[in-house]
Amino acid sequence: MHWFHRKWEQLLEYYKQKNMQFTISLSFTLVTVIGMITVGMFLLRSYRSAMERVSMEDSARILDQVDINLNSYLRSMMRISDSVYYSAIRQIDFASQNIDTELNLLYETNRDHLVSIACFTEDGSLLGSVPFSTLKPGIDVRGQDWFVSASAKMENLHFSDFHVQNLFENSSNRYYWVISLSRGIEITRGGNPESGILLVDMDFSGISQLFTKVNSEGPGYLYLTDSEGRLIYHPRQNLIFSNLMEENNIAASSYEDGMHKEVFGHEERMVVVKTVGYTGWKIVSVTPLRSLYGSFSRNQTVVVIIFFLALAAMIFINQLISVAVVKPLQRLEDSVKGIGLSPTPQIYIGGSHEIRHLGQTIQSMVAEMRRLTDDIVREQEEKRKNELDALQSQINPHFLYNTLDSILWMIEAEKYEDAISMVQALASLFRISLSRGKNIITVGEEIQHARNYVAIQKYRYKNKFEAFFEIEDGVSDYKTIKLIIQPLIENAIYYGMEFMDGDGEIHVRVGVRGDELHIEVADNGPGIPAERLPALLTEENRARSKGSGIGLRNVHQRIQLYFGRDYGLEVESEPDEGTLVRIRLPLCETIDEDGKGVRDS
Amino acid sequence: MKKKRIALFLLLTAAFLLLLFLIYAPARQTPPASGPYSVILYQYTDNDWDSLLEGIRQAEKDADAVVNYVTMPLSGTPEQELELLNREIANGAAGILLAPVDSEALGEAVGQLARSVPIVTLETGLGEDKADITADNYEMGRLLGREMAAEILEDAESGGGEGSSEAPEVCIIAEYTQRESVRQRSRGFLDALRELVPDADVQELKRSEGDYSLPLYLSYQYANHHAGAYLAALDKYCTEALIEASETYAASAADADAALFARRAFGTGNTLRTVSGLDTGAIRGLVYQNEFNIGYQGLLTLMEKDRSRANVPEAEIDYYYVTRDTLYEPENQRLLFPLT
Incomplete structure (x- = not known):
């Protein structure tokens, strides 16, 4: 029992693990087989009952017919016996008359069904018989069953057993199977009534x-x-x-x-x-x-073939049905799997009404999710852009303090001209930095901003370096986001020129390369170790202690946010030889504040 | 997957068409009946195989066989029977039911033919072999011997027998001994007689060249040389002759002598003539075998031999002893008076 329970559980578990198509197909097939067997058993029982009933009715009908014929035959034999008795025996006196003529007449009329007719006295003496006339020697009819029965009940007609007639001498040596019809009779002999026995031997062939x-x-x-x-x-x-x-x-x-x-x-x-x-x-x-x-x-082979053929057809149809039911679900499932893999997933809509409705619902849900996701991404980008914008608008207080301290020192040293120049440069720096709140300025304005910054820094660093601006003609009108050159110059000064002793050089080159605008800031400082180069544009929390606070990564991210990932910074550096930072921008003559989508090339 | 479905669909369609063919194809012809088989029986008188043939016909009907009944000439010779045998085989007989007219003369030739066509022997075997389908002829002879011995002993006890002071004379009609069955019965008869009546004087009655017909010969021999002897006929033809001899003798002898002849005559067989003779009191008793059964089992055995081409087990055939008093007992009626 436990074994069966365990096997049943295993079967159920196996069944559960199979996919829906297998489950549907197997379930349908099992139901079909059970149904076919049930119906088959019912039909078989019905068939057997019908066959038995029909056969019984046929048998009963035939039986009735034979019964009618047999009764008719027996009645005809009884009528012969009656005729012999009433038309012949009762009409004569055996003492003086012979019955043979009458018996012959009746025998000849019915000879097809008769073997013999005989009349005996009650002591067994033969009074007359046809067609044989002589009893076998030694025959005592009184011992024969037909005689005994007729003697016992004189008023009745008696049908004997089926037997071979053993009464008369027969020159033809023929033996007849007969049924003896005997009855007690009253004969007249010498005017006196006596008892006798009338025997009619019916030929068995008649029956x-x-x-x-x-x-x-x-x-x-x-x-x-x-x-x-x-x-x-x-x-x-x-x-x-x-x-x-x-x-x-x-x-x-x-x-x-x-x-x-x-x-x-x-x-x-x-x-x-x-x-x-x-x-x-x-x-x-x-x-x-x-x-x-x-x-x-005889037809069971055909029945077996029909059964298995029907079974195979059922399995085939079940397969088709299960595929028709499951396939749309599988396709829907596959398309749902693609939601995470494709930016524009195609949700399957097909199959039955319910599955189509489900697909449409999922499709609407995915579209809604996509819209919500885009909104979130856009909001995040906006937020980040705003943060970066806020960051770029910041001027390092330390830079401002140092610059103002330098101006103060110039005034105390009565270097008024220098102080004025420095104040003018600082004012220009702030003006471009503010740009009336705009993020987009012309390349010319950005270069000017860089020049102002270099001018201020040159005062501060006592001409430790020289800055060279190499600007190609016709690039000033291209648009750019602001504050992208100055942070690079700031890095070049802080990390490249601070320890130079008057021979530092910073080269700012602006020109068109192919369909891009390249702005290069190169210095001849100590360079950047090779192992640090890959992290320059990616490190999130790099500590900064000097400069405006707008680092390479900030510039790189802002360019990519505005112009896409095809643009941004490239850094090349050789230790003890210098560093070159290249800004790659699209050639834009107009650009809106959101950047993307309105760029001209 | 789609290809598999198409293949399955085609398979189902083919199976469906096959099914339609099975259902609607013309009904298969019923297998042809077995055979044809040939029945070759020796015979010396008319209608001497009635019961046996009735049995063969019943088996023919039951087993749906085709049977050719070949009629031998009366008192046919072994050569004639062999010729018929060859003719039937040449005509394509699938098997032969054979009652050999002469066991010795046909033994070798039929043995060779039996290698190509199944042959089942009835009543009498070939050479010294017992027939395939027959009663135990030796025991039949013993039964007849016992019944005669009982009569001899009863006569001796009552002292009424002719020559009761002398050894009882027993005459065996020694004709038709070319058949093994007759020889077997003869052996059984003599064994039983010698066991029960050791002093019996056993004589053989056999005609010589130029003698009368067998009934006349027997009548003459009984009247002139063996009066009061006990007479034994061990086959149906001898028995029919014995009955005729009894009737012939009765026509000329005193009633008591005729009655003595009849009371001491014992025969074998169940032909109409032998039964009629028993019924009229021409002989005392008969030993007979169930010939209907021999015929029925014979054909079924032949068919089985034809199918399996192997030896089949012998059938048990019953035999009985009947007297005038028991002739109409139900059991004897049924076997001696077959329904046709």
């Missing part, structure tokens, strides 16, 4: 013929027994007589009229019994059930 035809048709057969079950007629009588075959006649004689089932000789048979009115004989119809189902057995 045999009644059954022969019906037994030649159909799967079953009919036989006839007397009231005690002794066989009178059987289609295979000689086999039974030779003990080569047995019949269930004794048991059948005890059956009530109607249909019965019996098992005889390991064979199940349907038996219909009918009692023949006067005689008490029984006509028995036997139909082996095997023969009833014979046609079914």
Whole structure:
């Protein structure tokens, strides 16, 4: 029991692990097979019942017909007996008259069905007979059954057993199977009434013929027994007589009229019994059930083929149905999987109404999610841009303090001209830095801003370096975001020129390269170690202690935010030789404050 | 996957068409009946195989066989039977049911033919071999011997027998001994007789060249040389002759002598003539075998041999003893008066 439970659980687990198509297909198939078997069993039972009913009705019909014919035959024999008795025997006096003429007449009229007619006295003497005239020597009819029965009940007609006639000498050496019809009679001899016995021997062939035809048709057969079950007629009588075959006649004689089932000789048979009115004989119809189902057995190959063909068809159709149901779901599932992989996922919309509705819902949901995500990204970008804008607008207080301190020192040293120049440069620096709140300025303004910054720094660093501006013609009108050159110069000064002793050089070169505007800030400072170069534009939290606070990364990110990832900074550096930082910008003549989408080239 | 579905669809369609063919194709012809088989039986009188032929016909009907019944000439010779045998084989007989007219003369020739065509022997075997389908002829002879011995002993006890002071004379009609069955019965008869009546004087009655017909010969021999002897006929033809001899003798002898002849005559067989003779009291008793059964089992055995091409087990055939008093007992009626 436990083993079965465990196996059942394993089966259920296996079943659950299979995909929906397999589950649907297997479930449909199982239901189909169970349904087919159930219907098949029902039809088989119905078929068997119908066959039995039809066969029983056929048997009963044939039985009735044979019964009618047999009754008719027996009544005709009884009429012959009556005729002999009332038309002949009762009309003569045996003391003076002979009955042979009348008997001959009646015999000749019915000779097809008769073997003999004989009349005996009650002591067994022969009064007359046809067609034989002499009793066998030593025959005492008083011991024969037909005589005993007739003597015992004089008023009745008696039908004897089926037997070979053993009464008369017969020169032809022929022997006849007969059924003796005997009755007690009253004869007149010498005017005195006496008792006698009238014997009519019916030829067995007359009864045999009644059954022969019906037994030649159909799967079953009919036989006839007397009231005690002794066989009178059987289609295979000689086999039974030779003990080569047995019949269930004794048991059948005890059956009530109607249909019965019996098992005889390991064979199940349907038996219909009918009692023949006067005689008490029984006509028995036997139909082996095997023969009833014979046609079914013959067609069982076809039935088996039909079953398996139908099963295969069902499996095939189930597959189609399961595919039709599951395939849209699988395609929907696959398309949903692509949501995270593709920026513009295509949600499958197809299949049944429910699945289409589901697809449309998911598609709407994805579109909504995408819109919300874009909004979030845009907001984040805006936020970042604003932060960077805020950052770029900051002027390092330390730079401002140092610059003002330098101006103060110039005034105290009565270097008013220098102080004025420095104040002018600082003012110009602030003006461009502010730019009336705009982020976009011309390259010319940006270069000017860089010049102002260099001018201030040159005062501060006591001409430790020289700055060279190499500007190609025609680049001043291109647009750029502001404050991208000055932070690079600031880095060049702080990290490259601070320790130079008057021979420092900073070169600012602006020119068009292909379809890009390149702005290069190169110095001949100590350069940047190679291992630090890759992190220059990516390090998030790089500490800065000097300068305006706007680092390389800030400039790089702002350019990419405004112009895309194709643009930005490139850094080249050789230790002890210097550093070159290149700004790559699109050639834009107009640009709006949002940057993207309105660039001209 | 799609290809698989198409293949499955095509397979289903093909199976469906096959099914339609099976259902609607013309009904298959019923298998041809077995055979043809040939039945060749020796015979010396008309209708001497009625019961056996009835059995063959019943088996023919039950087993759906085709059987050719070949009629031998009366008192046919071994050569004639062999000629018929060869003719039937040449005509395509699938098997032969054979009652050999002469066991010795046909033994070797039929043995050779049996290598190519199944042959089942009835009633009488070939050479010294027992027939394939027959009753135990030795035991049949013993049964007849016992019944005659009982009569001899009863006569001796009552003292009414002719020559009761002398050794009882027993005459065996020693004709038709070319058949193994007759020889077997003869052995059984003599064994039983010698066991029960050791002093019996056993004589053989056998005609010589120029003698009368067998009934006349028997009548003459009984009247002139073996009066009061017990007579035994061990096959149906001898029995029919014995009956005729009894009737012939009765026509000329005193009633008591005729009655003594009849009371001491014992025969074999169940032909109409032998049964009629028993019924009229021409002989005392008959031993007979169930010939219907021999015919029925014979054909079925032949068919089985034809199918399996192997030796098949011998069939058990019953035999009985019947007297005038028991002739109409149900069991004897059924076997001696077959329904046709």
